Amino acid sequence: MDKVLEVKDLHVSFDTYGGIVKAVRGVNFDLKKGETLAIVGESGSGKSVTSKALMRLIPNPPGRISKGEILFDGRDLTKLSEKEMQKVRGKEIAMIFQDPMTSLNPTMKIGSQIMESLIKHQNLSKSAARERALELLRLVGIPQPEVRINQYPHQFSGGMRQRVVVAVALSCNPKVLIADEPTTALDVTIQAQILELMKDLQNKIDTSIIFITHDLGVVANVADRVAVMYGGQIVETGTVDEIFYDPRHPYTWGLLASMPSLDTSVQTELAAIPGTPPDLMHPPKGDAFAPRSAYALEIDFEHEPPMFQISDTHFAKTWLLHENAPAVEPPKAVVDRRRSMSANFAKPRLVEEAVR
Template sequence: MTNQTILQIEGLHVSFQTYNGEVKAVRGVDLHLDKGETLAIVGESGSGKSVTAQSIVRLIPSPPGVIKSGTIRFGERDLTQVPDQEMYKIRGSEIGMIFQDPMTSLNPTMTVGRQITEGLQWHHDFGKGEALQKAVEMLRLVGIPNPERRIHQYPHQYSGGMRQRAMIAIALACNPKILIADEPTTALDVTIQAQILDLMKELQQKMETAIILITHDLGVVAEMAQRVAVMYGGKVVETGRVDDIFHRSRHPYTWGLMDSMPRLDQKREDDLIPIPGSPPDLLDPPRGCPFADRCPHAMYICHEEMPAWTEVSDSHQVSCWLEHPDAPAADRDEPAARVNIR
C-alpha cells in the first residue's frame, strides 16, 4: 500500500451456500481506494458490487455467505481476519455506510436523534447531552431544517430525501476515513438526487473522507467519481479514471453500458441500445471471460480462458482478449471475426 492508499482489496472471493449449490458472487476482485478520492463501482444488478462493498465491513450474512479467500487491508489491518469485536469498533467509527433504502435501514422504533447518538456514545464515549448536541449539528450539516425539533422525530415523519440525509448524518457522525454509499440516490426523484450528490461532495471536501460509490447510474459516476471500476459476473473487467472509462473505454461490456445511456442528442427512446442476453449463472460461472456469451466481439479463447490485465496507461487497465497482440482490431460498432488466437 502506498502512503495515499487507505484500502487495498486483493484476490477477494465471496460465495453463498444455497439449496442449489454455491453461488460464487465475487471471484477474485482487486481494488484500491486512495485518501480523499471517490471510487465508483458500476455494473448491472448481480455483478457483485454490493457484495464487495458489504465484505469490506463484514456485513455479509454468515451463513449463507462466506469470504473464501483474499485480503482487505485497511491501514495495517486485514479486515477479513480481525475479530468481530474489533470489527464492531471499525464500523461507523472508521468506515461508514449509506444503504440503498433508508426506510428499511433506519430503525422505525427509534428517533432519528437516538440513531445518531448511539454511534457517538458507542465509539467515542460521548455523554448523552454532548451526543445529542453533536446529533443536532450533524442534522444541520446535512441540510435538515429545524434540527432541534427534527431530532426527536421518527423516520416515518421524514420525507424520502430527508431520510437519506439522516442516513448520511449517521454514517458521517464519527468522521470515518471511508464512506461506502450503496446506491444512495436510487429511491429519490431527480431533484433530490442532485441535492444529495451535492451534499456528499461538500461533506467529502470538509471531512476529507474517501468514498466508495456503488451505482448503476453513469450520470452519478460522472458527477461524483475520480476513478471507476467496472464489474461483471463477480469480476472487475476494467478500471480507470472517469475520462478513461467514459472516453477511452476498451472493454466491450463498458461499451455496452455507455451505449445504453440516454444522451441529450437522442430524439427517440428506441435509440438506446440494450445489451442483449442475460448475466452469467454464478452457480456455474464461465471459465473464460464472464461477458463472452453476450459479447459481439467474442473469440473462441474468450470462452476458454480469463484474459490477463492489460495496462492501457498508468491509470487505465482492462481485462479483455481484444488487447492481445494477435487479436483482430475491434471496431466498437462491428462484431469481430471469430478467430482462435491460441
C-alpha cells in the same frame, strides 16, 4: 496519494441448496485518501456483495469470504474477530444503504439514532452527543434541527431520511464511506441534492468514498475513478475520463451505449445488452461476458483474459487488447461520445446530465 484501503484477490461465496454461488471472484482494487471510487455494473454483477464484504456484513452461513485480503490501516479485516470489527464499523468505515427507511429504526427518534454512534464510538456524554447530532443535522441540510431531532423517521420525506442516514454515517468522521446505491429510491431532483451533499461533505471531512451504482450518469458527477464489474469480477478500471471517453471492454461499451444523452447534436439509438448475466453457480470457462458479446473471439470461450494495462491508471480484462487480436471499432454510440467530447467539450454537458 496514500492508500487507505486495498482489496486483494477477494472471493465471496454463498452455500445454497443448489450448490455454491461464487458471487465475487478475485476482485482487486485500492482506494486513495480523499478520492471517490465508483463501482458500476448491472444487477447481479457483485457490487453490493463486495461492499458488504468490506464491512464484514456477509451473513455466515450461508455466505463467506473464501479467499483474499481487505487491508485497512495495516490490518487485514478478514482476520479480525467480530468484536474487533464492531470497533471498525461506524467509527472508521461507515455505510449508507439504498433504502433510508430500512436503515433507520422506526421506533426511535432521529436524534437518538445519531447519538447512539457518538456515545458508543466517541465516548461522548448524552448532552455532548445531542449537540453534535444537531450540528450534523445542520450540516446535511435538515431545516429546524432543534425540532426535527425529536421526530421519528416516518415524519420525514424520503430525501430528508436519506440526509439523516448520511448524518449517521458521518457522525464519527469515518476514513472510508461506502455508499451502496444511496439515491436509487429517490426521485431525480432529490437524487441530485444528495449527490451534491455527499461531494460537499467529502471536501469538509476529507473522507474516501466507495460509491456503488448501476447508473453511469451518477458516476460522471461524483467519481474520480471507476471500476466496472461483471460476473463477480472487475473487467475494467480507470479514471472517469478514461472509462467514459476511451472505454476498452465490450461490457463497458454496452453500458455506455445504453445510456441516454441530452446532446441533440448526436442522434443515437439506445442499445440493449443481449442475453443474461452468467450463472455464478457454474462460472463460465473463459471470459464471462463472451456469450453476450458481439466482439467475442474464440479464445474468449476457452481462456479467461488477464488484466491488460492501457495506461498508468487504465486497465481492462479483454483479449481484444492482446497484440495479436484483430482491430475492432466500438459501437457507434461510444464513438459518437468520443467525437462529441473532442469537438464540443462534452464532459461538462455529461456532468449536467447526471445532476438533472
